[in-house]
Amino acid sequence: MLKPERIIELARQGFAVPAHERIVLANGMTLVVVPRRDVPLVAFQLLLRGGALGDPPGLAGVASLTAGLLDKGAGERDAAAFAESIEGAGGSFSAQAGPESISISGQFLAQDQPRMLELLADALLAPRFAAAEFSRQRLRHVGHIRSLKDSDPSELLPQYGRAVLFGRHPYGQPAGGSEDSLQAITPRDVIEYHRAHIGADRAVLVVAGDLDVAWLKTAVEQRFASWRPAGAPLPQLDPTVKLRRRRVLLVDAPGSAQSYFWLGATGLDRCYRRRAALELVNSLFGGRFTSLLNTELRIRTGLSYGAGSGFTRGRVAGEFAIRSFAETQQTARAIDLTLRTLSRLKREGVTAAMLDSARAYVVGQYPLNLETAADWAAQLAELELYGLNPGYIEGFGPALRKVTLADAQQVIEEAFPSGRQLALVVIGDAARLGARLERYGPVQQIALGAGSFTQH
Amino acid sequence: MNRPGSPLLPRRLSVPAAPGPALAAGHAAVRSLLLDNGLKVIVWTDHSIPSVALHNWVRVGSRNEAPGLTGLAHFFEHMMFNGTARHGAGEFDRLMEAQGGSNNAFTCDDVTVYQDWFPRGALDLVFELEADRIQGLSLAPELIESERGVVYSERLLRVDDNNQGYLSEQVQRAAFIAHPYRFPTIGLPDDIRGWTVQDLRQFYRTFYAPNNQTMVLVGDVSHAEAFALARRYLGGLPRQPDPPRVLVCEPEQLGERRVMVRRPAQMALLQYAYKAPAANDPLAPALNLLLTALVDGNASRLHRLLVEQRMVAQEVTADWHQGFDPSLCWFCFTLAEGIDPHAARDLIDAQLAGIAADGLTDADLHRARNLNAAGFWKQLSTIDGKAHLLGEYEALRGGWRNLFAAPVRHAAVTRQEICAAARLLLNPRRRTVGMLVPEAPRC
Numbered sequence: 001m002l003k004p005e006r007i008i009e010l011a012r013q014g015f016a017v018p019a020h021e022r023i024v025l026a027n028g029m030t031l032v033v034v035p036r037r038d039v040p041l042v043a044f045q046l047l048l049r050g051g052a053l054g055d056p057p058g059l060a061g062v063a064s065l066t067a068g069l070l071d072k073g074a075g076e077r078d079a080a081a082f083a084e085s086i087e088g089a090g091g092s093f094s095a096q097a098g099p100e101s102i103s104i105s106g107q108f109l110a111q112d113q114p115r116m117l118e119l120l121a122d123a124l125l126a127p128r129f130a131a132a133e134f135s136r137q138r139l140r141h142v143g144h145i146r147s148l149k150d151s152d153p154s155e156l157l158p159q160y161g162r163a164v165l166f167g168r169h170p171y172g173q174p175a176g177g178s179e180d181s182l183q184a185i186t187p188r189d190v191i192e193y194h195r196a197h198i199g200a201d202r203a204v205l206v207v208a209g210d211l212d213v214a215w216l217k218t219a220v221e222q223r224f225a226s227w228r229p230a231g232a233p234l235p236q237l238d239p240t241v242k243l244r245r246r247r248v249l250l251v252d253a254p255g256s257a258q259s260y261f262w263l264g265a266t267g268l269d270r271c272y273r274r275r276a277a278l279e280l281v282n283s284l285f286g287g288r289f290t291s292l293l294n295t296e297l298r299i300r301t302g303l304s305y306g307a308g309s310g311f312t313r314g315r316v317a318g319e320f321a322i323r324s325f326a327e328t329q330q331t332a333r334a335i336d337l338t339l340r341t342l343s344r345l346k347r348e349g350v351t352a353a354m355l356d357s358a359r360a361y362v363v364g365q366y367p368l369n370l371e372t373a374a375d376w377a378a379q380l381a382e383l384e385l386y387g388l389n390p391g392y393i394e395g396f397g398p399a400l401r402k403v404t405l406a407d408a409q410q411v412i413e414e415a416f417p418s419g420r421q422l423a424l425v426v427i428g429d430a431a432r433l434g435a436r437l438e439r440y441g442p443v444q445q446i447a448l449g450a451g452s453f454t455q456h
Numbered sequence: 457m458n459r460p461g462s463p464l465l466p467r468r469l470s471v472p473a474a475p476g477p478a479l480a481a482g483h484a485a486v487r488s489l490l491l492d493n494g495l496k497v498i499v500w501t502d503h504s505i506p507s508v509a510l511h512n513w514v515r516v517g518s519r520n521e522a523p524g525l526t527g528l529a530h531f532f533e534h535m536m537f538n539g540t541a542r543h544g545a546g547e548f549d550r551l552m553e554a555q556g557g558s559n560n561a562f563t564c565d566d567v568t569v570y571q572d573w574f575p576r577g578a579l580d581l582v583f584e585l586e587a588d589r590i591q592g593l594s595l596a597p598e599l600i601e602s603e604r605g606v607v608y609s610e611r612l613l614r615v616d617d618n619n620q621g622y623l624s625e626q627v628q629r630a631a632f633i634a635h636p637y638r639f640p641t642i643g644l645p646d647d648i649r650g651w652t653v654q655d656l657r658q659f660y661r662t663f664y665a666p667n668n669q670t671m672v673l674v675g676d677v678s679h680a681e682a683f684a685l686a687r688r689y690l691g692g693l694p695r696q697p698d699p700p701r702v703l704v705c706e707p708e709q710l711g712e713r714r715v716m717v718r719r720p721a722q723m724a725l726l727q728y729a730y731k732a733p734a735a736n737d738p739l740a741p742a743l744n745l746l747l748t749a750l751v752d753g754n755a756s757r758l759h760r761l762l763v764e765q766r767m768v769a770q771e772v773t774a775d776w777h778q779g780f781d782p783s784l785c786w787f788c789f790t791l792a793e794g795i796d797p798h799a800a801r802d803l804i805d806a807q808l809a810g811i812a813a814d815g816l817t818d819a820d821l822h823r824a825r826n827l828n829a830a831g832f833w834k835q836l837s838t839i840d841g842k843a844h845l846l847g848e849y850e851a852l853r854g855g856w857r858n859l860f861a862a863p864v865r866h867a868a869v870t871r872q873e874i875c876a877a878a879r880l881l882l883n884p885r886r887r888t889v890g891m892l893v894p895e896a897p898r899c
Contacts, residue, residue, distance in 0.1 A: 003577070006577040009506075038837060039837045041830065087756075090823075109826070140763070151619045151621070256617055290549045298606055300602070302603060305613055325613065326609065327608075356554070364556015365573070371504070371837070
């Protein structure tokens with residue numbers, strides 16, 4: 001076991017937030033600057049509050065299409081010139097919508113910071129939204145879903161799962177849209193989304209890397225001086241409702257050799273207080289190679305290449321989800337084993353030795369995820385998005401050190417669902433699965449080829 | 457969550473266009489030690505985070521397999537985590553995690569690489585565990601059986617339930633008639649079911665010799681400390697006869713080969729696999745820049761034409777498999793809905809013929825150089841990226857020192873060299889074309 005003094009030392013070194021400056025500009029935009037000179041690169045992360053929460057009812061994917069179009073022609077440049085301007089400088093630039101924010105990130109050689117800011121400002125303040133680009137982008141978003149169905153269907157499990165768990169709540173809508181909802185979107189929807197939900201008051205920009213703080217602050221102020229607030233207020237979220245009984249969705253994929261399954265429950269929000277204990281217990285249950293789940297489904301039985309679990313925590317709620325897969329004929333055996341393993345955690349809890357091992361693991365791995373300027377840009381922007389401060393990271397090391405068995409037990413009781421509260425999604429060959437899923441609850445069936453993630 | 461065996465299409469390297477001060481500093485921070493038994497240890501000290509990345513490169517992959525035993529190198533990689541005489545099954549992971557470490561491994565055609573990421577306090581343990589499993593592996597029969605199931609599941613995930621993976625396996629098998637590069641790294645289904653403990657023991661004895669391995673450490677560790685640990689834990693391993701060399705030469709391909717697959721699908725796929733030179737070929741920098749100019753980013757030539765202008769493709773990627781022997785350079789196209797793959801092929805072929813004839817523009821070359829430079833710096837910004845690059849240069853590119861010469865080599869590439877590389881590579885007589893045509897799912 002890692003010695004306690006090593007854990008203390010790591011908890012200090014590995015969780016130290018680099019020196020940075022935070023200012024709020026006159027237009028309401030938050031800017032965080034992190035100087036860091038290991039390699040001659042500068043990374044940025046810009047988050048816009050709102051994201052898919054701003055999608056009109058029935059039009060999931062508007063935020064996603066809008067994000068995808070920001071660099072397809074803006075300011076003086078059409079789409080081709082914009083791309084040439086980024087890549088000619090060796091830069092990168094990508095934008096996508098998530099459930100609660102739009103994320104734009106990129107990286108440029110340090111010498112190209114003026115160009116980086118010019119392109120970012122143009123994309124946000126002066127996107128062209130040309131009709132031809134809109135059609136192309138929509139076609140590609142639909143194509144992306146379809147190619148996942150052909151070559152990596154398990155990637156779509158969360159979309160199906162959230163629709164079952166959250167229903168018509170915004171958390172139940174696919175942030176990237178569905179094939180059907182994307183087809184219903186018009187260019188006007190995108191222009192309206194940009195007017196209503198993209199504005200300085202929604203934005204946090206973090207720039208990290210080989211930069212001059214004073215120059216950067218002035219340059220950002222100048223570039224974004226004319227950026228106005230978003231035209232609409234930030235969409236509010238109602239509380240979510242928990243499932244009252246288990247539900248099963250079978251997504252029929254004829255000919256599939258394996259069944260890919262997802263077991264999920266409504267979970268905790270971003271401000272959950274016992275997050276250190278949560279991280280340790282999840283690491284033991286499904287968050288690392290020797291976890292209970294992976295031990296049962298992979299190591300002990302050889303049923304699957306892997307099994308894991310995790311919490312996604314949003315503003316008002318989140319989800320707990322387990323994912324794994326097994327050959328079609330072994331589907332029920334794998335799901336049974338998963339449910340038994342969850343029951344065992346609820347019934348038996350964890351031991352002190354397990355908790356110490358998880359503590360060493362989480363503390364030991366933490367620095368590897370916050371290594372580069374881009375890592376820090378993403379991390380600090382996310383803190384701003386949820387109204388958290390750097391103490392959220394710096395306090396995490398000491399908090400991990402202090403987690404007791406009683407804390408772990410409390411988390412197991414309140415954060416891990418009972419088997420009854422779960423939604424089950426299986427992507428697999430319905431003809432070969434037959435009636436095997438019926439014992440888990442009332443089964444609804446949808447074709448993998450259908451244009452929506454839900455029957456409604 | 458997973459330990460991917462990564463028998464997917466191989467990666468391509470990023471390379472820099474311009475040297476910088478950090479590279480020179482990097483050069484000074486790297487030292488290597490050759491133990492008497494032939495095992496080489498390379499160390500790059502970097503104190504930016506309190507962690508260490510250790511990669512152990514073993515020069516064995518599916519290239520060293522034989523018919524009936526395909527997939528053995530990858531399966532063996534899985535067994536390396538399943539217990540030794542000293543540490544029972546599962547101990548490797550349990551001990552490492554309890555000291556804050558994690559690990560993974562991948563196998564490809566040419567090499568098998570074991571990776572550990574851990575806080576510096578776990579250095580001693582990690583050396584002990586690595587030394588232990590390269591000399592005392594148990595290969596217990598019941599663990600072989602359960603691991604067979606794991607690898608079979610991995611095969612179903614990556615090949616049977618993945619149209620891209622399914623087609624590329626077929627194309628790869630058609631592209632070679634003699635060389636073992638035709639074997640899928642994951643292994644054919646009957647071979648996965650068939651190998652025995654004797655096969656594994658023989659494989660272990662033959663290929664896991666200290667003189668067939670290179671260990672790379674990057675991070676919060678001094679050269680002296682790493683070398684002392686290496687001498688202590690690895691110095692006593694006996695040198696063994698060198699593994700048998702792969703002598704098979706693939707005969708020159710004299711005409712295009714075609715593979716047609718019909719499967720339930722929504723999108724048609726096209727794959728081109730061109731015969732391409734080995735990793736250490738003098739044309740490597742020019743080929744890297746050529747591929748970047750063709751497919752990396754929205755401004756790249758093929759992306760702009762096929763995805764943006766003509767809307768025939770959803771996605772375009774390229775992967776030059778850079779191995780010990782000449783292998784393949786892949787172009788993979790996911791076609792847009794309703795596009796006839798034959799028509800798409802004609803359009804792509806006309807474009808590639810133009811590039812083979814005329815090469816690239818100055819703007820293409822400029823973009824490719826800068827994208828490669830940025831990619832190189834990005835990879836050098838993590839201890840894991842540094843460890844990977846050092847290992848790759850040592851194993852495949854004539855030595856780790858060449859990593860630091862790469863910026864100059866790439867900055868010197870001219871349009872004429874790129875034109876020569878394009879003419880060599882984009883020769884339709886030396887390619888295999890795979891086409892996956894969608895079929896309605898059976899109901």
